[in-house]
Amino acid sequence: MRQHAFKAVQIGGPSGGCVPAHLADTPVDYEKLAERGAIMGSGGLVVLDETDCMVDMARYFLSFTQAQSCGKCTPCRVGTRRMLEILERLCGGTGRANDLETLESLAHTVQVASLCGLGQTAPNPVLTTLRYFREEYEAHLRGECPAGECAALVQYEVTEECTGCTLCAQSCPVGAIELRPYLRHAIDMEKCTRCDACRVACPEGAIRVS
Amino acid sequence: MVRVVVDGREVAVTPGSTVLAAARKLGIDIPALCFLPGNAANTACMACVVRRVDDGLMVPACATEATDGLEVESESERVRAVRRTVLELLLSDHVCEAREGATGSADDAARYPECECAERDVCRLRKYAAAYGADPRRLGGARRAVGGRQEHAEITYEPSKCILCGICVQISQQAGEAVGLTMIGRGFEMRVDVPLEGEFEDALERTARQCAGACPTGALTRKAGT
Numbered sequence: 001m002r003q004h005a006f007k008a009v010q011i012g013g014p015s016g017g018c019v020p021a022h023l024a025d026t027p028v029d030y031e032k033l034a035e036r037g038a039i040m041g042s043g044g045l046v047v048l049d050e051t052d053c054m055v056d057m058a059r060y061f062l063s064f065t066q067a068q069s070c071g072k073c074t075p076c077r078v079g080t081r082r083m084l085e086i087l088e089r090l091c092g093g094t095g096r097a098n099d100l101e102t103l104e105s106l107a108h109t110v111q112v113a114s115l116c117g118l119g120q121t122a123p124n125p126v127l128t129t130l131r132y133f134r135e136e137y138e139a140h141l142r143g144e145c146p147a148g149e150c151a152a153l154v155q156y157e158v159t160e161e162c163t164g165c166t167l168c169a170q171s172c173p174v175g176a177i178e179l180r181p182y183l184r185h186a187i188d189m190e191k192c193t194r195c196d197a198c199r200v201a202c203p204e205g206a207i208r209v210s
Numbered sequence: 211m212v213r214v215v216v217d218g219r220e221v222a223v224t225p226g227s228t229v230l231a232a233a234r235k236l237g238i239d240i241p242a243l244c245f246l247p248g249n250a251a252n253t254a255c256m257a258c259v260v261r262r263v264d265d266g267l268m269v270p271a272c273a274t275e276a277t278d279g280l281e282v283e284s285e286s287e288r289v290r291a292v293r294r295t296v297l298e299l300l301l302s303d304h305v306c307e308a309r310e311g312a313t314g315s316a317d318d319a320a321r322y323p324e325c326e327c328a329e330r331d332v333c334r335l336r337k338y339a340a341a342y343g344a345d346p347r348r349l350g351g352a353r354r355a356v357g358g359r360q361e362h363a364e365i366t367y368e369p370s371k372c373i374l375c376g377i378c379v380q381i382s383q384q385a386g387e388a389v390g391l392t393m394i395g396r397g398f399e400m401r402v403d404v405p406l407e408g409e410f411e412d413a414l415e416r417t418a419r420q421c422a423g424a425c426p427t428g429a430l431t432r433k434a435g436t
Contacts, residue, residue, distance in 0.1 A: 072254055
């Protein structure tokens, strides 16, 4: 199995923060983690590598905390929802020019003005990824996902090296590749879920991701 | 009496008073949209935040006791910026459509926001949005799926204008209304409605007009002639 480069650790569960690889020697204690923008929280550590998209990671954790909002106070009820909408736009390739500034200022307001700890910590994954991986956010604004994880921003294609062995078509779980023995295959990007199964299955290395 | 400092000015208030009361005594107008005087704080809108100087935390003025020696900021730019964003969040889920051609500029409070609402002159959300230069479209996004207009003999309820302050719920519960109003659902989809899928016309027997009078927006309005 191919080895991937260590990229970051998400510490403290969905309300925690993302500590980048170059700060991986941060001691696991309350004060030091707070300096990095993370928290002890649940104590959970999620190790991320170069194939993990930090914008998608922030979106994923915020979708959890946003769904947990009770709805009582404005910053958490509406603020986390607006933040999630921006992250969904970025991951979907429809980000707007001022989205990063809006997201950052909104995250700050939700953090300081929410009534309870849920809203106060919900922006942590967003704020830390913006702090340590801002270039990934900027890439999403340009319509690129450097980690190749955001489905809407990733294209799969079959190159000329294809021998028509049909393994990709057999491995595709959604039927996005028509089975055509001895012919160069093609991927229907409308059906494709970017699961990567075809690329893994191809013995010729003929599936290109861009 | 206890002495507190708001924006560098000292004021003496009776023990147990809130920071909001102390600020009002100094003539400082804090946007407390969900606070009904004489009642417990709802701490729902969070537009009344002030910054505690000793620890730098933003706290709701309506629910923070004025303890002796407490010092807070109310009109500093960082507090105003947070309040402005909170107001923009409320506006983003409030039907307060700007008219064609209106700029939404903060500078001209007189023409902003151009509500198409019967209660525009008494809407406190509109008043403070203008005072803080809150842009109703900056944080636009999906709106709650709330139902349409509901009618009562004395008042009208437009859920799309409700900012979930909880004041009408508070009034109806304290008056011991048999049905009353309550918060239904949770999170972004929360709404004020009649419990157990009851009819709005039966919900308020005594407090309908009082609720409409206390509503900070045009969500609950009195009907003409009532």
